Amino acid sequence: MSKIVIENLAIINKKEVGSGYFLLTLGFFSKTGTIKAGQFVHIRLPRSNIYFRRAFSIYDYNPGNKTIDLLFRVLGRGTAALAAMSPGETLDVLGPLGNGFKFPNKNETVLMAAGGIGMPPIYLLARQMVQKGFDPSRIFFFYGGQTKNDLVEISRIRKLKTRLYPATDNGSYGFKGLLTEAISSVINGKEARYRIFACGPEGMLKALDQFGRTEQIPGQLSLEAPMPCGIGVCLGCILPLRAGGYTRVCREGPVYDIGEVLL
Amino acid sequence: MTSDLSITIAGIKFKNPILTASGTCGYGEELAEVFDLSLLGGIVTKSITVKPREGHPPPRTAETEGGMLNAIGLANVGVDKFIEEKLKFLEPFETRVVVNVAGAAIKEYVEISARLADCPRADMVELNFSCPNVAEGMTIAGSAALAERAVREVKAVFPRPVMAKLSPNVTDIGEIARACEAGGADALSLINTLVGMAVDIKSYRPRLTNNTGGLSGPAIKPVALAAVYKVSRAVKLPLIGIGGIIDYRDVIEFMLCGASAVQIGTSLFVEPDAPIKIIKDLKKYLSENKLGAVKELIGKLRPY
Numbered sequence: 319m320s321k322i323v324i325e326n327l328a329i330i331n332k333k334e335v336g337s338g339y340f341l342l343t344l345g346f347f348s349k350t351g352t353i354k355a356g357q358f359v360h361i362r363l364p365r366s367n368i369y370f371r372r373a374f375s376i377y378d379y380n381p382g383n384k385t386i387d388l389l390f391r392v393l394g395r396g397t398a399a400l401a402a403m404s405p406g407e408t409l410d411v412l413g414p415l416g417n418g419f420k421f422p423n424k425n426e427t428v429l430m431a432a433g434g435i436g437m438p439p440i441y442l443l444a445r446q447m448v449q450k451g452f453d454p455s456r457i458f459f460f461y462g463g464q465t466k467n468d469l470v471e472i473s474r475i476r477k478l479k480t481r482l483y484p485a486t487d488n489g490s491y492g493f494k495g496l497l498t499e500a501i502s503s504v505i506n507g508k509e510a511r512y513r514i515f516a517c518g519p520e521g522m523l524k525a526l527d528q529f530g531r532t533e534q535i536p537g538q539l540s541l542e543a544p545m546p547c548g549i550g551v552c553l554g555c556i557l558p559l560r561a562g563g564y565t566r567v568c569r570e571g572p573v574y575d576i577g578e579v580l581l
Numbered sequence: 582m583t584s585d586l587s588i589t590i591a592g593i594k595f596k597n598p599i600l601t602a603s604g605t606c607g608y609g610e611e612l613a614e615v616f617d618l619s620l621l622g623g624i625v626t627k628s629i630t631v632k633p634r635e636g637h638p639p640p641r642t643a644e645t646e647g648g649m650l651n652a653i654g655l656a657n658v659g660v661d662k663f664i665e666e667k668l669k670f671l672e673p674f675e676t677r678v679v680v681n682v683a684g685a686a687i688k689e690y691v692e693i694s695a696r697l698a699d700c701p702r703a704d705m706v707e708l709n710f711s712c713p714n715v716a717e718g719m720t721i722a723g724s725a726a727l728a729e730r731a732v733r734e735v736k737a738v739f740p741r742p743v744m745a746k747l748s749p750n751v752t753d754i755g756e757i758a759r760a761c762e763a764g765g766a767d768a769l770s771l772i773n774t775l776v777g778m779a780v781d782i783k784s785y786r787p788r789l790t791n792n793t794g795g796l797s798g799p800a801i802k803p804v805a806l807a808a809v810y811k812v813s814r815a816v817k818l819p820l821i822g823i824g825g826i827i828d829y830r831d832v833i834e835f836m837l838c839g840a841s842a843v844q845i846g847t848s849l850f851v852e853p854d855a856p857i858k859i860i861k862d863l864k865k866y867l868s869e870n871k872l873g874a875v876k877e878l879i880g881k882l883r884p885y
Contacts, residue, residue: 322614324854362851369798370644370851412853546642546649547850550611553653554642563635564656569611 322415322549323349326408330385332401336470338392339435340401341377344409346384353379354418355443356517356540356573359388360548362410363399372396373545373568375517376414377438378445378474389471391435415548416572419443419515419538424452427510429537430459430480431497431526433518434468437461439540440517441471444478454479460500462518466491498525513537514576523581530576537576543567557581584867585874586860588622588842590819591742591767593704595622595677595842597863598832598875599856602823602846603627603681603707603746604653608667609674615853620860623677625770625844626667628709631689633659643779643788648798648825649847650777652791655683655712660693668702678702679744683709686717687731695738706739708732711748711773711795722748722773725760732764742767744821747812749801750776754808755815762816770821770844771812772805798847799825806838813839813880827855829862836878 331343353376360371378387392401403409419439422428428447432440440459448454457480463469464487475482484492485500493500497518505512514537516526523539530537543555550569558580559565565579586597600623606612608626618624636656643650658667663680671678680703684690690708697703708731710722721727728745736743745761747754749772758769774795779788787793805824813820822840826832827848835843848855867875 322611322853324615324852367646368644369647369649544640544642544644546644547853549615549853551605551607551853552642552651552850553636553656554640554651556636556639556641558638564639 321349322412323347324410324412325349327386327411328408329403329405331405332403335389337467339470340390340392341471342388342390342400342403344386344388344411346379346381346386347414350414351381353386353414355446356418356439357414357416358572359386359411359413360415360545361400361412363396364407364410365402366395366399368396368399370546371412371548372400373542373548375439375540376442378442389435389438412548415568417570419540419573421447421450422452422513425511426456426513428457429501429505429512429514429535430457431501431514431516431518431522432459432461433497433516433522434463436516436518436540437471440515441475443515444475444480448478448480455481457481458483458504460485460497462486462497462500462522464488496525497522498529501529516540520581527576527581535576538573539576539579540573541567541571541579584864584872585876586864586867587874588876590821590841591705591744593677593742596675597622597860598836598842599860599863600625600677600679600821600842600844601849601856602844603709605846605849608663609671612849612853616857618671619675621676621856622842623679623704624671625679625681625707626663626671627657628655628681628683629657629660629663629693630655630683630685631660631692633657633662638790641789641791641794643794645777645779645796645798645800647800648796649850650779650789650794650796651774652789652794654791660696664696664700668700672702677704679705679707681707681709681746683712685712687721687727687734690731691734691738694735694743698739703741705742705744706735707744707746707770708735709746709773711746711750720748722757723751725756728757729760729764732761732766736765744768744770746773747771747808748773749804749808755811758812758816758818762818766818768819768821769812769816770823772801772808772824775801775804797825799827801825802831806834809835809840810838810882826859827852829859829866832859832863833866833878836875837880837882839880839882841876841879
């Protein structure tokens with residue numbers, strides 16, 4: 319039986335890496351060895367009257383340095399409370415939770431779509447793949463945001479030496495337009511065996527789900543839903559399955575095959 | 582000195598007064614990955630119905646000040662699968678299993694309880710009378726006559742203790758409690774959630790697809806304490822207190838007001854290991870206060 323672990327992790331560093339974007343470095347789990355890209359942590363927010371934990375994708379980790387990185391954007395009360403924390407303080411962390419991405423086959427060309435603050439789990443997947451010997455030139459990394467300012471941490475992605483395609487809604491950097499349009503403009507007929515991995519806003523994921531089903535390109539999407547408990551007991555974070563019934567995003571997800579969930 | 586944490590309710594001994602509340606711990610499978618379920622006084626499983634139910638479409642939970650609203654819609658696996666799989670999963674744990682039962686008519690409560698009669702792992706049943714739209718036309722929880730009849734009919738088919746879970750959404754919770762007692766209930770648990778609502782001012786939509794939901798969490802603890810206090814004076818039955826408990830101090834408050842035990846609910850969503858901390862802290866409190874047994878606290882309130 320797997321174990322769900324709750325730990326107090328120290329905040330080692332906090333850095334504002336863009337306007338309203340924060341990179342938080344935490345101490346590593348003492349009871350958990352590995353993290354799969356796409357897994358998340360569920361964090362209590364001290365010094366606030368916010369009742370529920372908040373879920374954050376794991377951006378990166380380094381068992382050698384004993385660190386975990388989280389990257390988030392201040393969008394509401396929860397993220398504002400987290401951004402107000404300081405190095406030296408500790409966080410009550412539940413995790414790592416969720417299923418994570420399945421690695422692609424070595425002969426596939428990977429289309430990675432990272433929409434805005436959906437970037438962290440996609441980066442981690444690319445980083446793990448490259449580290450395990452996957453040819454980075456076969457990873458097409460699409461990173462989209464509203465403006466250039468939303469493409470935070472792009473230098474870290476560059477270090478992976480993937481084929482990086484930035485895109486902005488207003489054309490202030492890279493491709494002008496939606497990520498889905500950028501992807502369509504780059505892929506090359508039926509020459510390669512493609513696989514999609516995506517995380518980002520609802521509209522983008524819906525478009526990619528549609529795209530994958532129409533073009534018969536398999537892949538996985540990391541989804542989200544407001545998540546009270548994170549461990550599967552509250553039945554709050556559900557989404558409808560195409561085959562009928564519901565799925566718990568925290569437990570069966572948050573990563574699903576294209577076409578699996580009714581978006 | 583080691584303090585005695587055990588409690589006996591309707592002839593059933595619980596190793597401590599801490600149970601997990603129905604609808605907040607599933608059927609125990611997930612919590613078993615957090616802590617050893619055998620440490621609990623008991624687990625109250627998620628409401629089961631005759632047929633499986635998917636529940637309401639999302640969103641069906643909403644965070645509120647000091648708590649949450651939910652309208653899950655009794656999502657559950659149905660009594661057949663519950664007995665085959667879920668009750669079997671709970672078999673090896675040395676804890677009491679209280680099976681929460683819900684239905685769309687009194688005959689459904691009877692049907693499920695009759696099935697559970699042959700399952701000795703079901704130590705007790707808890708009747709969820711708060712389901713809306715029952716065949717009898719109103720919630721059983723809101724009608725003394727229906728509550729009494731439902732308890733009596735379930736008692737006729739279930740050989741072990743029967744507990745009724747009371748709703749706070751009634752004019753006089755004492756009257757419903759007395760009706761359950763008259764129907765032969767062995768214990769009462771209270772309170773279920775309070776009807777509540779939250780609205781998104783951008784879309785003008787309620788924040789739950791069910792429009793309204795049940796409020797739970799620390800926000801409702803004062804209401805729950807007052808209900809336990811009132812019901813403890815209305816009936817002689819043992820009571821299990823529920824509502825917003827987050828730590829051992831809350832447990833003591835409920836016991837002083839007349840509860841023999843408590844259920845931890847919404848707190849599990851925030852601190853899944855809350856029951857374990859509470860049990861440990863309760864033990865420490867007893868020894869620090871030179872109390873030999875936790876049951877000495879029951880009803881020891883000194884009201885003005």
